[in-house]
Amino acid sequence: MIAGTIWRIALLAVAMLAIGLQLDRQTRRTPELSPSVPELMRSSAQTGVAAFAVAGDDPEYGLQEAERLIRRRPLPAEHLRILAQAQFDAGLLSESTLTIQYAAQRGWREPLAQETMLRLALQAGDEAEAARRFVALFVRRDTADGLLQELGSQVLAEPGGVGRQTFVSILSGAERWHSQFFTRGVRVLSSEAFSEILIDAMEGGTEFECSDLRSAVERLAPRDVAAAERVEGAIDRRC
Template sequence: MPQPVRSYAQTQIAALAAGSDSGALAVEEARRLVRRRPVPAEHLTLLAIAQIKAGQAEQAGTTIQIAGQRGWRDPVAQEAVLRLALAAGDKPEAARRYAALFLRAATPNELLQEVGPAVLAETGGAGQRTLVDIISGTDRWNEAFLHRGAQVMTPATFTDIAAATIARGTRFDCAVMAQTIKVLGQRDAASAERLRAAAGGQCENVAG
């Protein structure tokens, strides 16, 4: 059997084993998959799931962290590393993983709403500061942050982060900002006014 076919077949075998009742079998098949194709983060994620099933929590934690480092696009790895980071009290790492999930369009809003408060609720805290650094460091975030952030973050947290990025010199599309303030005002008038004040220096159409 050609190597690509064997690798594909082993992926299916490992996935089926991970869903079985045997943790030992799941680990054995996942390890075989990683030996054959060690690069894809998804294969390491499958191994971590198998290790958890087999009661190997410490090994699973190490495996999922490696998977998260390799595969920023693997949502299972990102969520798992985020939760591990929270459990370890590492808010900056949790915020970086939150950012990766946030930028992935297929990530359910419900997941971001669920984990966001634990990562970002503290005003000026390590989670918020890390996210502000990420948003301020690229223009990739600007419109996505306004659109999605106003939906998945609490109004106070969203306004904290938006105001801090504006203070750092990040510029937003004024029409999008005006619409965001309007939407935010339907959820929390005080937060909307706070964002209006923060954005007024760069967007005259929201200053009034």
């Protein structure tokens, strides 16, 4: 009798644990379920709980949940970004700045961290670092064109400057996103910056598809005839 009762309690405990773990896993797709996961079973769910807490009206609660997230899952850059926001909201400005730097170092694809580091680099006059952060945002397909236009006008403003030369250096060694540079660069970079970066990369020995180069000229010409002609002259020497 007692053994049977213990067995049923054990089965119930295992079932509850399995349900909790499955619910925690489901929060990766449905973050709204995060608060429903028992606190002791939260792993993935803690990300949603912390994010909702930080977005709320209680900075101290947001900081508490963000710190709990870091204790449980310290590696993802996104989690550090959540903690940085919580620290900022709680008035811990120096701690927030340090945390966002760690986030940017850990995850080059974490957009808010990259934008923050870019703006800090601009304030510090570090054009090369700002350009590297700009490229990290540029290659993300979900980065808004408007943001890239705003930041690009600052990072790549100087003709022949460090920002543009850093962009050229990265472009030359990243063949996998050449096509993205052509399609997106024409949209979000100034025609003068786009043409200079492209020409400098070509003259530095970077190999581009001639069809991509011709298409870029066609898209650039309506915006800036002179820039298109400069690029076309460089293309004629290569294709």
